[in-house]
Amino acid sequence: MFSKLALKNVRRSVKDYGVWFLTIAFGVCLFYVFNALETQSVLRFLAQNPKVNVVEAIQRLIGILSVFVWVVLAFLILYASGFLIRRRKSELGTYLLLGMERWQVARLLLVETVCIGVLALAAGLVLGVLAAWGLSAFTAGLFAVPMTFFTFELSLPALVKTALAFAVIFLLVMVYHAFAVSRCRLIDLMRASRVNQTLRQRSLGASVALFLVGVVLLVIAYAMLLTRGLLRVDTLFWVMIGLGSLGTLLFFRSLSGFLLRICQSSKGLYYKNLNLFVLRQFNARINTTYRSMTVICLMLLLALGITASSVGLNNTVEQMTNQMSPRDMQLIFWNEPEDPEPDLAAILKEGGFDPERECSAWLSFPVYQGENSNVLTQADYDAIVQRWGKEEADAFLEREWLKVSAHQGGQTAPLNYWYFLADYAGDKNAAEEKFEEAVSGLAQLGGFSWSSKLQNWLDMMGTKVLVLFIGLYLGVLFLLASAAVLALQQLTQAADSAGQYRLLSLLGAPAGMRxxxxxxxxxxxxxxxxxxALVHAAVGMTAANAVIAEVGKVDAAASSAVTALLLLVVYGGYFLATCWGSRRILRTSR
Structure with missing residues (x-):
């Protein structure tokens, strides 16, 4: 009996469960994607290189963040469950009035929760698997990972971990439902549809004054950020944060009255359709919602800023890698002054690395000790220019603190050390493996050090992956939390406004207008x-770009595209679901 009644209620109330279902599905998707890191092509590519040990660190950090994400998602789902209880108070009161015991009503809600939860879990896992594949394709292109590492793979450990995590959340929801039913009195349940929140209004003049003060505080905070920069964390930094937060609070505290004053000045707009009713409703409710709107705005700022920065920094780190190692390989060799001058190309060839065959361009030259700095000959400088251009030659001198001597080094200064610069030809990984084996032969002749663009790129790549995954994880979480709270808030207000909309219907307002x-x-x-939040983010990213400009620039196109896509899918999805749910609540409450 309970199962049949529960299934019937689920079918009848499936649209009421829309936001609850959407929150669970998005939460499951998010939780699975970032716990299935072993399926990501970029991490598999990094893991196959024993010199890169950042993969385990990323997985451990994501595991720690998953606990925080689980707590936030549990709060959101419990918050959504509270809306469902409030929405169905009259129905639950009817069950009690017909003779059902409270534990039986709680059991009925338990069965309904299991039904919707299992469906949402399944939908979220399917969406998560597809999203993980899409993220793998995106990061593979972003980090230039060979396509051999890009495969479609299912993570069984992540599936189990996600199912267990949300099973615990569903258990908490069941306990909450049982507690909520046990605390409700029958008379309160039956009168729930006739109890509305007492709404107060503030004078429009005060709203306009608060609006102007809020705008001034925001302008001051913006000016402080742009003039002082983002990295100076001192007392004035926290003053700036406080002014921005207070300005945001005053902005939303006053906005409804300010909008009302503007719209009232245009009679054609104010009296068109039901604009008068909409603005009055919004003006009255701002007394209780302006705090939550402030928090949501700041959460959206975090979501936009973290997401855009984590994606955009990819290009910056790539530039840093090129600046650190403009050539594929750089070798420095030194020996005793009385030792013969080494032929580095011949030594490497003897060890199995033939520069003529393995390199598209290479050059070996000595560096001499001058009076104030090390020097190289004009002939060697000209050789660098011939191979890689004057701009690269001058950058090399600046980077290595060298000067050019017009005379032969042996005539003016003692020999200090030798340089060997090269760009690989063909397969860079294979060429570097041969070079690593060949360079070990230099240990018998003197001291040496070497670095490569590939190794620096792999080291930087680990940092980029860490920033990207954690940034996306937190950005999507804040976006999901903001959208879910807004949706539940609006659905609750729609249920409270059912009486006013019924009155509008009786007064002749058509269904389309309502x-x-x-x-x-x-x-x-x-x-x-x-x-x-977009204005805040634009100012914040301007300050962030000023810092990043010292080493590169943010990839604005990629960061904007990814942020816009997430906004469209998550925030836009909740907006459409809320519109649909609110309209249905008002239709069914006639």
């Missing part, structure tokens, strides 16, 4: 915080 009014209210709630 539906557009609901959409307008949801739009204001979703896109006002997002609009200010």
């Amino acid at each position: 539906g557009r009014a609901v959409t307008a209210q949801v739009f204001l709630a979703f896109f006002l915080p997002l609009s200010l």
